[in-house]
Amino acid sequence: MLAQETEHFDVVIVGAGLSGVGAAKHLQDRSPDRTYVVLEGRAAKGGTWDLFRYPGIRSDSDMYTLGYVFKPWKAAKAIADGPSILAYVNETAAENGIDPHIRYGHMVKRADWDSETAAWTVTAEVDGAPVRFTCNFLFMCSGYYSYASGYRPEFAGSADFKGQIVHPQHWPADLDHSGKKVVVIGSGATAVTLVPEMAKTAAHVTMLQRSPTYVVSRPAEDPAAEWLKAKFKPMTAYRITRWKNVLLGMLFFRMARTRPEKVKEQILGMVREKLGPDYDVATHFTPTYNPWDQRLCLVPDNDLFDAINGGAASVVTDHIERFTETGILLKSGQTLEADIIVTATGLNLEVLGGAEFAVDGAPVKFSETLSYKGMMYSGVPNLASSFGYTNASWTLKADLTCAYVCRLLNHMTRTGLAQCTPVRRPGDEGDQDWLDFSSGYVQRSVHLFPKQGAKAPWKQHQNYALDLMTLKFGKVDDGAMVFSNPVSKVRKAAVEKKLAA
């Protein structure tokens, strides 16, 4: 069989989710001279919003900030359901002619940088066989978790359980929960989404949690946004609402960091008001950590509280002793009867799409690199990744990252330089975790991720306004980013020998 020819593109984008489709649009608009291809491992685009199919799947941040900077979110619901978000991504790809650039079923397995040609060789697996591409710039838009499997801890006795055990990442299309007793294990965004939705038709839904999370209710529709839509052109209204939500989110986060007790009391006061004086808010809705030490859980229009008040759902805070034939035995001795157990126990985080990387033959260990501006990695040339905020919507940072990558590409075109490498200088140390979150799913995997430093450009600010200033208006040639052109290995060796003599 003839080996398949290696195709070359200026830019390879890995992943056709919210970030990858956005990256393609930014690239087309801002660096139209660059050719590109999008390699997607699955058979469809949309990423998260195509993968997750559990009942009620929705955003837990508002679509005015989760939407792209270039495409107004027009629907009334600011907290949107998964299919509407998927339709928004699909529409973006269709109306911008991105679809023909996407290659489905291309799972990227490795990428090798060669300084002599200033190019990556990207190897994707297609139907079990390797297919190779070369590119000058590699843009990883592969998300942050493993698509292969969600996180499910081992529960003693799970083989004894006679009902069905389901993980939200692998929801069976034909699962009928109506009239059934359901236990949802977990207290995160997925659990608080699933519980009120399943409670609409289930016999009863119990949310079983080891420890509580902060839960905040917000109207699904934003009256101010709707008013603006009626008064202004769609883009103007969208921009104003986007900034309103950015600023309110930043204010709330700042208050949570500077006056945690006050914010904690405000959140708990709202929960008490919704659930009434007899409800045990201290046990079920009062976390031991401060607000924003972990992501807050947003519920639209009080749906979780309404389900609890109506008796269709309840919360149990306890530890699991073991699964039994008919449900779950808790450490307290209580048993929860169940026909269906949902393990909403989280994701397995994954670094850069689980691919292997090497620079001039040396394997890259991302945990030994420093994150540059939250998107590139010390010592790794011509590679960026899209990673959103932990304290605000993903796309706010994804948009800034894409625009910055285009500035970088345009700078290289203008200066005739082919390679850009973030390089640590003396004093650029860093041993802080990349993600400053105490959540279990972060703590399980954070050691695999790059570190961050104490100051720019190696520090992650998790602050949109600051990033906007730095990434949109800051210098591309900032001293830490080293621009160069390929040097042949023979010449390099000769120079090194001369220097050593």
Ligand SMILES: Cc1cc2nc3c(=O)[nH]c(=O)nc-3n(C[C@H](O)[C@H](O)[C@H](O)COP(=O)(O)OP(=O)(O)OC[C@H]3O[C@@H](n4cnc5c(N)ncnc54)[C@H](O)[C@@H]3O)c2cc1C
């Ligand atoms: C249930 C759920 C709800 C969420 N809700 C919100 C929210 O409300 N607000 C918010 O800000 N964030 C939310 N997030 C985070 C969310 O993932 C991001 O908002 C956003 O969807 C990420 O988009 P992405 O394109 O970067 O990554 P993804 O959506 O994960 O897409 C990555 C794409 O890359 C592909 N890919 C991965 N590895 C490879 C490879 N090696 N080769 C080829 N292709 C590859 C995948 O198949 C996928 O299509 C949520 C996450 C989950 C799981």
